[in-house]
Amino acid sequence: MRQVVLSGGVGGARFLLGLVEVVEPAGVTIVANVGDDLEVLGLHVSPDLDTILYTLAGLGDEERGWGRKDESWNALATVSALRGETWFRVGDRDLGLHLVRTQALREGRSLSEVTGRLATAVGLEPTLLPATDQPLRTWLDTPAGSFSFQEWFVARGHRDEVDRVRFEGAMSARPAPGVAAAIADADLILIAPSNPYLSIGPILAVDEIRAGLAARTAPAIAISPLVGGRAVKGPADRMLARLAGGTSAAHVASCYAGLIDALVFDESDGDDSELVARTGVRPIVAPTLMRDAADRRRLAEVVLAATALAP
Amino acid sequence: MRQVVLSGGVGGARFLLGLVEVVEPAGVTIVANVGDDLEVLGLHVSPDLDTILYTLAGLGDEERGWGRKDESWNALATVSALRGETWFRVGDRDLGLHLVRTQALREGRSLSEVTGRLATAVGLEPTLLPATDQPLRTWLDTPAGSFSFQEWFVARGHRDEVDRVRFEGAMSARPAPGVAAAIADADLILIAPSNPYLSIGPILAVDEIRAGLAARTAPAIAISPLVGGRAVKGPADRMLARLAGGTSAAHVASCYAGLIDALVFDESDGDDSELVARTGVRPIVAPTLMRDAADRRRLAEVVLAATALAP
Secondary structure, eight states: OOEEEEEOSHHHHHHHHHHHHHSOGGGEEEEEOOTTOEEETTEEEOHHHHHHHHHHTTOBOTTTSSSBTTOOOHHHHHHHHTTOOOSSOOOHHHHHHHHHHHHHHHTTOOHHHHHHHHHHHTTOOSEEEESBSSOOEEEEEETTEEEEHHIIIIITTTOSOOSEEEEETGGGOOBOTTHHHHHHHOSEEEEOSSOIIIIIHHHHTSHHHHHHHHTOSSOEEEEOSEETTEESSSSHHHHHHHHTSOOSHHHHHHHTTTTOSEEEEEGGGGGGHHHHHHTTOEEEEEOOOOOSHHHHHHHHHHHHHHHHHOO | OOEEEEEOSHHHHHHHHHHHHHSOGGGEEEEEOOTTOEEETTEEEOHHHHHHHHHHTTOBOTTTSSSBTTOOOHHHHHHHHTTOOOSSOOOHHHHHHHHHHHHHHHTTOOHHHHHHHHHHHTTOOSEEEESBSSOOEEEEEETTEEEEHHIIIIITTTOSOOSEEEEETGGGOOBOTTHHHHHHHOSEEEEOSSOIIIIIHHHHTSHHHHHHHHTOSSOEEEEOSEETTEESSSSHHHHHHHHTSOOSHHHHHHHTTTTOSEEEEEGGGGGGHHHHHHTTOEEEEEOOOOOSHHHHHHHHHHHHHHHHHOO
């Protein structure tokens, strides 16, 4: 069995952690968001790729949800003392990865090549791919102006309402090597419980990826990131309310119109089943909150069981 | 009183620490070796500038002689786990400086501008200048081949005998802004107890700096890095034996022919006084080993007292 999972950072990584417990990890191909990628202190940082890598390799800080566990912050303390750029928190252990990646990119390697090398080094069993090797960057148009993703999210604390999400570079972005084939050959396509606009949106902004999903032969199932109409973390609910007109499971499903066969969403949103069904997507109600390993595993099992039901 | 000190790393930094205790620190201009500079993990590292900066700012690891005190090594641990470049040891706190400097250099700042900014940030009172803003790199010709300084020194543990020292880029290197004026306007010119070939040689390889010293109006005094004909640390003695024909104080003086008026050297080499005097350089015998603050201070006082004696 081959699964492809489109994924953002924290929520997606937690879901993947459960998934690789119930399927053969080597059969999983992760297509990760790179819209949040940025240059920090001259280094190329890929927050979602890193969160997935760290989480699946057991290196991540589970409580914080990003970065490395047992982290120290001494490099950044120096940067601060020298009045350098400190708005983006990079720990020392994390920095080591950014150094290796940036050096390889400067030597002409592609992001997918470097990601593969890093994944191999930490012993990752699933295949981890960036959605694209080309620069594709998320921009937010807000009443206060246009901001790059990290400026809006980190520097401004995602306080500005979002009127529009744009993906710079999407027009010329091609799927990274392996992405299109993984989608075409998959037995199951999953969209992780990530922010539809900020985490999955940039992946689907790559035309060939969206087309691959639209032309799928395998079932595609998304997991809603909302619980009781609210985001577990982050601005997904506010964005859905403003950009899709509401925070029901049907509004989540509408983000993936034509691209999914079923939507798994939380019991607390169970009343939305009828609305979801009306969009032509099969509603699957289950506990989706992932507080621990048992929760994660159960959610993955629900999704796999749903596969049998999907058209 | 304005002093200019040509200096390498460890030995020079220790000497400077004593000097700024006995003169007005703001009157001191340090012209530092950049021949050892290198790119590590894509970052510009200036080992001698950093050793001086850290030492004078009280941030250095005194025992190790280089790098930061209270240092951690987590970034490098990650680099190692990811099979990156680890031959050159860069600590986390140290890394913060390299990141800030490299970013500024990439933005088009000169090394002297960046050095000034870093020095201001750590509250350094003396003026710290790189000998040149242009790339000037030390290469060693050895029986085993030609090596860049760090490859020879760190990676090969300076085990190869040196037949010749070359300074790549010296022909087109200009003194960094402020260097020539500081030499011209100095009341005293000092050459720190650093390796004449590897630490002072690259500075003097900049034509205008050498010419400035040759045309000096102020007295110039060098301090020998040898004690009892042996280097306190590093390969200075082996290099002097092979390249100058011996390790007496006179051999040290010969490295600075025409550029100094006096040479301060250790009591253990006191028998060399006559030889030194014959080279036209005034011999000044004093304890030069710097084991602690009192030693450093006493050496600085000896040097200042010698000024009055110099022609």
